[in-house]
Amino acid sequence: MRALFNLFDFKQKVNYKNEVLAGFTVAMTMIPESLSFAILAGLSPLTGLYAAFLMGLVTAVLGGRPGMVSGGAGATVVTLIALVQGHGVEYVFAAVALAGLLQILAGVFRLGKFIRLVPQPVMYGFVNGLAIIIFMAQIEQFKTATPSGAEWLTGTALWTMIGLVLLTVLIVLLFPKITKAVPASLVAIMVVFLVVLGFGIDTKTVEDIASVSGGFPPFHIPAVPFSFETLQIIFPYSLVMGGVGLVESLLTLNVVDEITGTRGRGNKECVAQGTANVVNGFFTGMGGCAMIAQTFVNLSAGSRARLSGIIASLMILIIILVGAPVIGKVPMAALVGVMIMVAIGTFEWISLRIINKMPRHDIFVGVLVAVITVWLHNLALAVLIGVIISALVFAWESAKRIRARKFTDEKGVKHYEIYGPLFFGSVNAFSEKFDVQNDPSEVIIDFKESRITDMSAIEALNKLTDRYHKAGKKLQLRHLSPDCRALLKNAAAVIDVNLIEDPEYKVVMD
Numbered sequence: 001m002r003a004l005f006n007l008f009d010f011k012q013k014v015n016y017k018n019e020v021l022a023g024f025t026v027a028m029t030m031i032p033e034s035l036s037f038a039i040l041a042g043l044s045p046l047t048g049l050y051a052a053f054l055m056g057l058v059t060a061v062l063g064g065r066p067g068m069v070s071g072g073a074g075a076t077v078v079t080l081i082a083l084v085q086g087h088g089v090e091y092v093f094a095a096v097a098l099a100g101l102l103q104i105l106a107g108v109f110r111l112g113k114f115i116r117l118v119p120q121p122v123m124y125g126f127v128n129g130l131a132i133i134i135f136m137a138q139i140e141q142f143k144t145a146t147p148s149g150a151e152w153l154t155g156t157a158l159w160t161m162i163g164l165v166l167l168t169v170l171i172v173l174l175f176p177k178i179t180k181a182v183p184a185s186l187v188a189i190m191v192v193f194l195v196v197l198g199f200g201i202d203t204k205t206v207e208d209i210a211s212v213s214g215g216f217p218p219f220h221i222p223a224v225p226f227s228f229e230t231l232q233i234i235f236p237y238s239l240v241m242g243g244v245g246l247v248e249s250l251l252t253l254n255v256v257d258e259i260t261g262t263r264g265r266g267n268k269e270c271v272a273q274g275t276a277n278v279v280n281g282f283f284t285g286m287g288g289c290a291m292i293a294q295t296f297v298n299l300s301a302g303s304r305a306r307l308s309g310i311i312a313s314l315m316i317l318i319i320i321l322v323g324a325p326v327i328g329k330v331p332m333a334a335l336v337g338v339m340i341m342v343a344i345g346t347f348e349w350i351s352l353r354i355i356n357k358m359p360r361h362d363i364f365v366g367v368l369v370a371v372i373t374v375w376l377h378n379l380a381l382a383v384l385i386g387v388i389i390s391a392l393v394f395a396w397e398s399a400k401r402i403r404a405r406k407f408t409d410e411k412g413v414k415h416y417e418i419y420g421p422l423f424f425g426s427v428n429a430f431s432e433k434f435d436v437q438n439d440p441s442e443v444i445i446d447f448k449e450s451r452i453t454d455m456s457a458i459e460a461l462n463k464l465t466d467r468y469h470k471a472g473k474k475l476q477l478r479h480l481s482p483d484c485r486a487l488l489k490n491a492a493a494v495i496d497v498n499l500i501e502d503p504e505y506k507v508v509m510d
Contacts, residue, residue, distance in 0.1 A: 014510040017181070018302035021310025025186040026298050028070055029342075030056070030291070030316060031327065032136075032335050034072040034198045035210045041077045043085045043092070043286050045210035045365030046070045046320070050217040051285035054314045058276035059290075060309025065253045067260065067304050069294040069312065070276065075248050075288050079241045083234070091234055094222040097281025098231075098238035103246055103274030112266030115250035121358070121366040122386035126251055127292075128366070129373025129382060131347035134293050136374070138336045138343070144204065153204075160203050161333050167194050168337025183301035185338045192334035206335075207328030214320045217283040242274075245289035247383055249273050259299055293342050297432065300311040300345065366436040399425035402450075404433040416445045424456035431460055436467045442475060448479040448501070458487045465494050481505050 038048025051072030059070040076099075080092050106112065115452045118126075142161060145148040153161055171188035196203060204211065224230050253264045271298045273289060298308055319327045355363060365386050372382035401420035408414045422430055446466075452458065461477070465488070468475040475494045481503045488494070 009011060014305045014307060015302065016307065018183075019305055019307035020081035020311055021186055022298050022303035022308040023181050024299035024315060025189070025301050025338075026294050026308060026312040027315035027319070028186070028189055028327075028330065029297050029335060029338055030069075030071050030294055030312065031212060031319065032206055032209060032332065033074075033291070033293075035206075035212070037072055037074040037077045038286055038324060038389045039210060041081050041286065043089060045212070046214045047089075047284060048077075049212060049214070049288045049316060049320055050283060051288045053313050053320070054217060054280050054283055054285045055276045055288045056309055056313035056316065058279055059269075059272045060306050060313060062268075063272040063306075063309075064265030064270075064277060065084070065256055066264075066306045067295070067299055067308070068249075068256050068264070068269075069291055069298050069309055070249070070273065070288060070290045071294065072286050072288040073245075073248065073291050076241050076245045077286055079244055080237055080286070082239045087233060090223045091190060092286065093220070093231075093281045093282075093284065094224045094230065095234040095237045095241065096285070097222065097278050098234055099245065100274040100277030100279075100281060101275060102238060104271050105274075106242070106246060107267045107270030107272075107274060110267045112246075112250055112270045115254060115266055116249075118254070118383060118387055119362075119365070119390045121362040122369050122383055123251070123254065123392060124348050125366040125369025125386055126373060126383055127346060127348050128351060129370035130292055131343045132330035132370070132374045134339060134346060135343035138339050141204070141332050141336045144348065145207075150398065157203070160201060161336075164192055164196070164201075164331055164333030165337045165340070167195070168334050169341060170271075170363065172341045178383065185297060185341070186302065189330065189334045192337070193330050196331045197329065201331075205328060206330050206332060208332070211324065212319060212327055213324035214286040216317075219282060220284050221282065227453040228313060241287065242277075244271055245273055245277070245287075247441055248292070249290035249475040251383065252292045252295055255292065256295060256299065260304060273334045292346065296342050297338065298344055300342075324480070327375060361389075365389050365393070395423075395425040398423070399429065402426040402429050402433075404430075406433075411442075412440050413442045413444055414440050416443070418445065418447050420449075421451050421453055422447075422457040422460070423453040427456050430457075431464060432469075434464060436464075436473070437469050439468075439473065441472075442476075443468060443473060444476045444478060446478045451503070451505065452480065452484050452507060457489075458484065458507060462489050465489075467493075479503065481507075483488075483507050 031049065034048035034052040039046050055072065059068070063070070070202055080095060083091055083095055093263040121447040142153050142158065144157070152158070168188045171191055172184045175184040177185050195201070199313065249269055250266050253266060254270055256264050277287045279285070333486045351366060366500070368389070369382045372385060376382070398421055402422065403419040404415040405419065416434065418430070420426065452461070465475055477494050479502055483506050485508060
């Protein structure tokens with residue numbers, strides 16, 4: 001059995017006690033969230049639980065990041081709400097399966113590496129916004145369903161809920177000072193459960209959200225027409241869901257890498273996420289992606305391997321099959337308290353301490369990503385906007401770094417020594433540095449301290465060489481890469497080739 005478990009992990013020592021206890025804790029926190037997201041999307045509660053089981057199991061076994069937890073996440077489910085309302089649940093299953101195929105292709109073509117382009121301010125904004133979302137979601141548990149809609153708890157019910165939540169928080173905070181042998185969050189859930197059961201306290205429980213009882217996920221081919229029209233309907237939803245799922249999963253993977261000091265495999269995780277979603281589509285699950293809140297619960301419980309994810313998934317299945325009567329009695333206050341502590345632990349408090357040392361544009365990007373995350377609940381869009389703004393700021397700042405040192409040697413030859421990157425953002429400033437009409441008959445432009453990065457830079461060089469050619473002046477370009485030389489129209493006439501000192505790099509063609 002030990003050899004079987006080791007088969008699913010990187011070569012590391014596995015603490016089986018921590019893994020099993022962490023799995024139990026994660027399962028307890030996944031159930032209410034999966035139920036809530038399924039109901040929010042207008043799906044059957046079991047559809048959410050099946051997604052938690054299937055996503056968790058497949059990604060735990062096949063994924064590229066031990067310790068990371070996946071399930072029926074709200075970030076992906078909200079992208080399908082319009083499809084549910086417009087076409088029904090069968091189209092949802094088809095869209096989830098197609099999204100999985102797109103994610104597998106992303107992994108096969110090694111697109112997971114692009115997550116490295118996400119700057120640190122965007123990461124801060126993403127994590128902080130997510131922490132706020134997790135906290136705000138717990139506030140919703142202080143409401144109760146009525147025929148006229150959700151209303152805030154009042155009187156004894158409200159104070160009971162607050163008291164039990166505070167008890168949970170205190171246990172999570174204080175229990176690690178006694179021992180870290182058992183996850184504090186699991187102890188908190190068990191203690192609050194026993195207190196409510198022993199004293200007969202009337203409070204909101206898991207079964208007040210929805211029933212968690214059912215059978216094995218059934219194999220089911222989505223009952224949709226296999227036609228181009230169906231593809232037209234589901235493809236946009238699949239593309240958005242697949243993209244959102246991968247962005248959130250790969251960002252979560254990066255966060256776990258930082259916490260554990262190890263490195264996951266992004267492309268492998270893409271394939272695992274895609275495989276899990278394909279399985280969901282054919283086993284009536286609503287699909288999903290990595291769940292950063294549950295991942296933090298898992299890590300804080302001491303998990304560093306795959307076993308906890310497998311245990312959590314199997315626990316959810318057991319609860320669906322036989323454990324619903326017991327789990328249904330678990331107080332929501334205990335789960336709310338645990339998730340509040342997760343939100344506090346998720347927030348990057350260091351980002352507040354160093355805010356006065358960060359560049360203003362980095363502060364703006366971090367705050368903007370957090371606001372979009374909280375406001376729209378669209379993590380992928382928030383990250384995309386943050387990356388675009390960061391890229392534009394970087395291009396602007398880099399464009400200002402282009403410099404030219406000018407001097408005329410004893411032979412009357414004028415030299416331009418270029419410093420800084422030459423690319424689409426700096427070509428105008430570069431072109432303005434040359435005085436073609438008043439320059440002497442022989443000019444040398446040296447790119448030893450510069451780098452020509454794209455076709456805009458090549459075109460600027462072509463125009464400059466043409467201007468000197470029409471003025472009847474001799475121009476030499478030094479220290480260009482072979483790639484640059486091949487792309488210049490007047491290369492043979494103007495380039496001084498030095499095979500020893502000329503750099504080696506490729507120019508971006510598109």
